[in-house]
Amino acid sequence: MKTISENASFRGTQGVYTHRSTACNCDMTFALFLPEEAQQGPVPLMWFLSGLTCTHENAMTKAGAQAWAAEHGIAVVFPDTSPRGEDVADDDAYDLGKGAGFYVNATQDPWAPHFQMWDYIADELPALLGENFALDMDRQAICGHSMGGHGALTLAMNLPGRFTSVSAFAPIAHPTSSDWGRKQLAAYLGSDETTWAKHDATLLMAERGFDGPILIDQGTDDQFLDLLKPEALAEAMAKARQNATLRMQPGYDHSYFFISTFMEDHIAFHADALYAR
Amino acid sequence: MKTISENASFRGTQGVYTHRSTACNCDMTFALFLPEEAQQGPVPLMWFLSGLTCTHENAMTKAGAQAWAAEHGIAVVFPDTSPRGEDVADDDAYDLGKGAGFYVNATQDPWAPHFQMWDYIADELPALLGENFALDMDRQAICGHSMGGHGALTLAMNLPGRFTSVSAFAPIAHPTSSDWGRKQLAAYLGSDETTWAKHDATLLMAERGFDGPILIDQGTDDQFLDLLKPEALAEAMAKARQNATLRMQPGYDHSYFFISTFMEDHIAFHADALYAR
Numbered sequence: 001m002k003t004i005s006e007n008a009s010f011r012g013t014q015g016v017y018t019h020r021s022t023a024c025n026c027d028m029t030f031a032l033f034l035p036e037e038a039q040q041g042p043v044p045l046m047w048f049l050s051g052l053t054c055t056h057e058n059a060m061t062k063a064g065a066q067a068w069a070a071e072h073g074i075a076v077v078f079p080d081t082s083p084r085g086e087d088v089a090d091d092d093a094y095d096l097g098k099g100a101g102f103y104v105n106a107t108q109d110p111w112a113p114h115f116q117m118w119d120y121i122a123d124e125l126p127a128l129l130g131e132n133f134a135l136d137m138d139r140q141a142i143c144g145h146s147m148g149g150h151g152a153l154t155l156a157m158n159l160p161g162r163f164t165s166v167s168a169f170a171p172i173a174h175p176t177s178s179d180w181g182r183k184q185l186a187a188y189l190g191s192d193e194t195t196w197a198k199h200d201a202t203l204l205m206a207e208r209g210f211d212g213p214i215l216i217d218q219g220t221d222d223q224f225l226d227l228l229k230p231e232a233l234a235e236a237m238a239k240a241r242q243n244a245t246l247r248m249q250p251g252y253d254h255s256y257f258f259i260s261t262f263m264e265d266h267i268a269f270h271a272d273a274l275y276a277r
Numbered sequence: 278m279k280t281i282s283e284n285a286s287f288r289g290t291q292g293v294y295t296h297r298s299t300a301c302n303c304d305m306t307f308a309l310f311l312p313e314e315a316q317q318g319p320v321p322l323m324w325f326l327s328g329l330t331c332t333h334e335n336a337m338t339k340a341g342a343q344a345w346a347a348e349h350g351i352a353v354v355f356p357d358t359s360p361r362g363e364d365v366a367d368d369d370a371y372d373l374g375k376g377a378g379f380y381v382n383a384t385q386d387p388w389a390p391h392f393q394m395w396d397y398i399a400d401e402l403p404a405l406l407g408e409n410f411a412l413d414m415d416r417q418a419i420c421g422h423s424m425g426g427h428g429a430l431t432l433a434m435n436l437p438g439r440f441t442s443v444s445a446f447a448p449i450a451h452p453t454s455s456d457w458g459r460k461q462l463a464a465y466l467g468s469d470e471t472t473w474a475k476h477d478a479t480l481l482m483a484e485r486g487f488d489g490p491i492l493i494d495q496g497t498d499d500q501f502l503d504l505l506k507p508e509a510l511a512e513a514m515a516k517a518r519q520n521a522t523l524r525m526q527p528g529y530d531h532s533y534f535f536i537s538t539f540m541e542d543h544i545a546f547h548a549d550a551l552y553a554r
Contacts, residue, residue, distance in 0.1 A: 007532050007534040007535070008528040008529045008530065008535065009535075010537075014534050061338070061339050064537070067341065219285070221285065251285040253284055253285065255284050256338065257291050258284070258286075260286070260287075260343070261285070261288075261344075
């Protein structure tokens with residue numbers, strides 16, 4: 001692992017690191033905010049999974065997470081959204097290939113050799129973080145935006161016991177019935193739709209739900225509302241009697257201005273769950 | 278004036294606008310955050326002047342100002358740092374020409390036709406803002422970073438009565454004795470150094486001071502400390518018995534991670550002064 005940069009931030013440290021990923025078979029970059037409490041011992045960790053086109057950097061610089069993470073003594077990791085490098089397959093469209101890993105393990109060519117983002121986020125990166133930083137890996141929470149909200153919800157429901165709590169900003173809530181989802185799941189996983197089901201938050205909610213609290217914020221002026229389908233997840237959560245809050249936020253769009261506005265609430269929400277464990 | 282974008286942010290609106298600038302003889306872009314209180318009537322205004330290489334966008338997205346501006350009901354304007362456009366002179370160096378206007382009125386070629394940033398910030402943009410937005414132009418404060426800290430301090434001291442308060446993050450504090458200053462002042466204003474004096478915060482402090490409170494934050498690990506010369510301004514402020522606070526912040530560098538960490542303090546500082554007027 002190599003340190004790219006470390007900047008003092010809110011009495012803690014905002015770092016950027018690269019490492020060789022076995023899962024993705026390429027170098028991967030991630031950002032990690034460590035609050036000052038990490039100097040004394042392991043601190044809880046919140047994952048922030050980003051959306052289409054993002055790297056580790058967007059949320060690190062624009063989401064305003066460090067202020068609240070510092071207040072609650074919580075670390076935040078910002079992974080990249082896909083494998084990177086010249087030999088990694090890509091597509092001209094912004095929503096497939098680099099910057100659009102969709103948090104799945106690709107089984108189809110040309111994606112399979114590198115696009116193993118599920119294994120990267122679920123297994124490889126947690127192991128690396130636990131070994132190298134003062135993190136209490138028994139206390140993890142997960143959050144994400146858009147494609148990253150999809151990733152947060154599907155990881156949380158597929159890995160019961162791993163995360164105390166899950167939250168999302170404008171998640172892709174029902175990808176198997178959306179143009180943000182069908183195209184990518186077909187490309188990465190093939191045409192057998194039974195392999196898609198574990199990557200759809202609405203289907204997972206109907207099948208198993210989540211063993212902790214859920215918080216979802218969705219702007220009513222989001223330019224991608226028709227692709228996100230919060231109504232499908234809302235119905236599934238209510239039907240499942242899931243412990244969940246869905247807030248339709250009047251006037252907000254899909255941008256980081258929306259995310260930063262409600263980041264304080266999300267981190268406080270996760271802090272409650274993390275410190276209760 | 279043309280609206281480029283408007284995003285809901287912390288119950289207010291983060292807008293980006295362009296207009297034809299008479300002072301700079303080109304189209305100029307600025308960002309303006311309006312808190313929700315602006316829907317009821319005029320609100321106080323804080324200026325945020327940015328540093329070398331920045332546009333209106335850097336601080337708008339990375340400084341985390343909106344959270345605290347919303348809390349105090351204050352608007353924040355983020356101007357660009359130089360004229361822009363194909364017919365505007367430039368230099369290969371990052372610290373001269375575009376992105377490096379230094380908040381002066383150039384008298385020398387090739388800069389004079391467009392580089393009139395002093396008039397733009399002191400006269401033209403305030404008039405435009407007062408006409409087009411719900412802003413109480415009798416209650417203005419000013420803040421800036423690096424080159425923008427230089428701009429904030431020199432504007433505040435040269436325009437007594439205009440600003441209730443001035444603050445800066447890692448300002449270029451003594452440009453007439455720094456490589457961040459001598460090169461640019463010579464290029465824009467010519468070799469007669471008597472014309473430089475009104476653009477040097479340390480010299481202005483010795484000559485006249487500021488008729489309100491000053492807050493300056495400076496990171497001790499700032500990679501540009503030798504160019505910024507906070508010690509010169511510190512000495513001048515103490516000698517002048519100026520109402521001022523200079524905080525040397527251990528471990529912080531020159532980045533937006535430093536700025537965002539202390540933005541809450543700066544906006545609270547200005548709010549105290551703005552609401553006391």
